[in-house]
Amino acid sequence: MEVQKKVLNRFKYLIDTRDVDEVMKNLYQKLDLLVYLHEVLVQEKVQLRNNEVFLESLVMKFYLHGLTLRDIGRGFKIKSDYLDNAVLVNKEMIDISSLFTVGRAQLETFLMYHHIYVNDNDENVQNLRYYAWLHSALLQRFQYQDGNIPDHIVENTRNEIEQLKEKIVNCPAYSQLTDKQQDALITKGDGKTFKKWHHIFEECNFSRRGFVEKFYYLLSVYAHSEGLSGIQLKQMGYEKSGETNQTYLWLQIATSWILTGKMISNLVARFPTVKKVYDKLDENIKLEIEVLVKILHEN
DSSP states (O other), X not given: OHHHHHHXXXXXXXXXXXXXXXXXXXXXXXXXXXXXXXXXXXXXXXXXXXXXXXXXXXHHHHHHHHHHHHHHHTOXXXXXXXXXXXXHTTOEEOOHHHHHHHHHHHHHHHHHHHHHHTSOOOHHHHHHHHHHHHHHHHHHHHHTOOTTSOHHHHHHHHHHHHHXXXXXXXXXXXXXXXXXXXXXXXXXXXXXXXXXXXXXXXXTTOOTTOHHHHHHHHHHHHXXXXXXXXXXXXXXXXXXXXXXXXXXXXXXXXXXXXXXHHHHHHHHHHOHHHHHHHTTSOHHHHHHHHHHHHHHHHO
């Protein structure tokens, strides 16, 4: 009980003070733990199911995005061959647009992981979502393979597409789709199996129009260079010390920290071998993960 109180007080401090450096340190620690627990699967030679082959790719993509967010969040100074460096030397800049663009990519990686592996316990549904995800990607690759690509690579892509089509059609969950959806899935592909992002938010048990969903659409504004992003950048400038930039930086790093806690929880829940290693960790660390997951689903 004393440990729990200590951890909760620490969380309250970080939220009240918006201590960016401290939250950034926590993010890195959790990213480090995530990749360590994932490496357990390799070290222990855990036999993965067919639909878990690319699970590593999603975990590593999420991890690398997190490291990039940390690096962007540190800010930078400009040295110019043309501008007055005497003026620039005291200005620490931050690229909020890139921070949010990478943040959006990390969040979408998180959501796709959940769409395939977490949001439905039916293994047939998981298989269908996994095959549809790969099938859609290969269709995109095939569409843009032009005459400069060696014939054997084009042929390999075509064969992979046909193999995935067969797996999709033979998957029991495929029969649960409408005739129109079945045809579209095979001919056009759909990596999210006809789910919009807001559907996936709901399936993740996030609050409807809650913090995570609202934050996603803010990230999208910057990723797509909407007019609002231009207005925001003009008003808040590019200096890291700016009040709004500090708020946005804290918001993004804190969000990534929380999502990383949930990704750790996912690995622990899915793989008993990982759980054995996780159970031996310090109680403070495990309690922090529990709190991060709770925050994610209650806001």
